[in-house]
Structures are given as C-alpha cells and as structure tokens.
Amino acid sequence: MKKNSEISAYILCGGKSKRMQSEKGLVLYKGKPFIRWIIEAVMPVTSNIILVTSNGDYELIGLPMIEDVYADKGPVGGIHTALQHSKTDRNLILSCDVPKITTELIRNLVSESGKSEASLTFLHDGKNDYPLLGVYRKSAKKAFAEAIIADRLKLCPLVNLMSHQKLCVNSQQKALVQNINSRAELQALNLLNP
Template sequence: MLRINEDIAVYILCGGKSSRMNTEKGLVKFQGKTFLQWILDAVTPLTSDITLVTKNAAYVSYGIPMISDLVEDQGPVGGIYTALADSSTRHNLLLSCDIPKITTEVLTFLIQSSISSDNDVCILSDGKHDYPLIGCYQKSLLPVFQYAIEHQHLKLCPLVDSLRNQKLVITPKYQAAIRNINTQKELLSLT
C-alpha cells in the first residue's frame, strides 16, 4: 500500500444540487462504476479515514461515515467548513464527487506536496483553471471558513486566493484526472 505516513482525513463533498447533471453526481455511472466508487478506488490505498459530506441517504450503501452540512446551502465553502469542523487531523484532503478519473498517483503528489509545504491550502491547477475541490486544507482554517459563511463570502476561488496557498500545476499527462464532469454531455465525452 502507498499509505501516507502522516495522518490525513479525506472528505468527499457529495452535497451539491447537481442542477446541471440533473441527477446526483456522485452516483452517476461511468464504465460500470459510480463516480464516487472511482474516487474511493483512488483514495483508499492512501487512507481509510474517509467521510462523505452529504445528507443523501442513497450513499448509505457505501458504508462510509456521512455528515451533513453544519449550515445548509452554503455551497463548497459550507462543505469545507463542515469537513474542517468534523476533522481531528491537521491535513485534510477535500474532493468533489464529480472527478471519476482522479488517480492515486495524482492524490499522492497533492498530499505529499501539501505535507511538505508551509501553506494553509494546496490545490491542483491545469495552468488555466484552479481546482479548489481537489485540495488539501489545514484544520487551522476552520475560523476562516466560519467567518466566510457568517459574512456570505461563498465564492471558493477568491477565498482560497486570499489564503497562503500553493497551486500545483498538473502536467498535460494528468489533466484528465482532475476534470470535473458536470453535465450529461461532458459524461458522454468521457473516455
């Protein structure tokens, strides 16, 4: 196993409205497995400390701990806030549920970079777009996310940009691994 030597908790955000996909994104199937199962397959070689941030009972069948948003309808900022409030580890890997091509190799690179960094947040980027929902967040950011919710600062990218952050630019070889699948059209184009 490729276990990470340092304690890290993984939170997969499954609580979105999925309005563009018109169905629960984490449960969408790609090549016979749900998006969530693809993500779990990439994460479980690294840690068993995995929690789903969702109140959707359809995820119970995975047998993974689930927590509901502490403050509903706050988008990804609310999901991260909930995860950090729940976490007992310094390092926290936050993932969206719509990245079925994510790999253990990419996640290992992200986690190891984060652990060796003195930044509060370490996220992936393709050089044009940042992916703050493929990122490692320090537990110490909990008050920052609480403040953001209290003041309705719910845009995640500007919030991340305001923090001590590191954006790891993924080479073209790995860019498919971080692609979000938000629509049926994007799903059909997935190979």
C-alpha cells in the same frame, strides 16, 4: 508508500446537480458510480474517508457520512463542515464529480502539502484552479466560518486570499482533474473512454 494516518479525506457530495439532473456522485462511469472511482483512488492513501452529504442514497457506499453544519452554503460550507469534523491537521478535500482522479495524483498532492506551512495546497492546470482537489489544514476552518457568516460563498476568491500553494498538473494529468457536471460532459467522457 503506506497509508497516511495523518490525513483525513472528505468527499463533498452535497451539490444541487442541476446540470447532471441526478446525484453526481452516484452517476455511473464504466459501470461504477463516480464516488466509487474516487474512493478507490483515495484508499491507498488513507482509509479515513468521510462523505459530506445529507443524501441517504450514499448510505449504500458504507462510509461515514456527515451533514453540512450550515445548509446550502455550497463548497465553502462543505469544506467548513469537513474541517470542523476533522481530527487531523491535514485534510484531503475532493468533489464527487472527478471519476478519473488517480492515486498517484492524490499522493503527490498530499506529499507536497506536507512540505509547506500554507493553509491549503490545491491543483492547478496553468489556467484553472481546482480547490476541490486540495489538502486543507484544520487551521483554515476560521477563514471558512468567517466567509459563511459574511455570505462570501465563492470558493476560488476565498482560497486565493488564504496562504496557499498551487500544484501544477501536466498536460496528461489535465483530463484526470476534469469535473463532470452535465449529461453532455458524461457522454463525452464515455465516448473518449469506452
């Protein structure tokens, strides 16, 4: 499958990283920063990759960076920033803490999003939603702007109010979508995947 010029990818790197105690996207897994694993998974799908961050440490990655339009609004603010910046209708949104995500899973997500008129398509494991592994249409920007103005910053309730489709991952794929948020989770990841 060739790269999709109709898709932009935005990796949200703006979290506080309190539990990790260091910038999550730059934490090393198998000798490479999380962000590199994610970029390598996205590159076969689209080369239009932008980092949403104000952290200058990401300049080493060599990709375009944009800062949040509204500071300190969490993932809702990051997604709004991405949608406002984007020139494409569909936008792949990923968090910076999913180093095991694969090109195959991303391709499937992008493909399914193109078959639906829903505002967003995101991954689901039968129990948990993963709206930070999703494809958002540019038209969703208005709902995100309104949520920021109303200070409704919880992402899952917001996306569930919008037109959406959930793409269920199978039991083997479940480990691929796991967020690595803490030192303990990183240690477990390294023990499981030496």
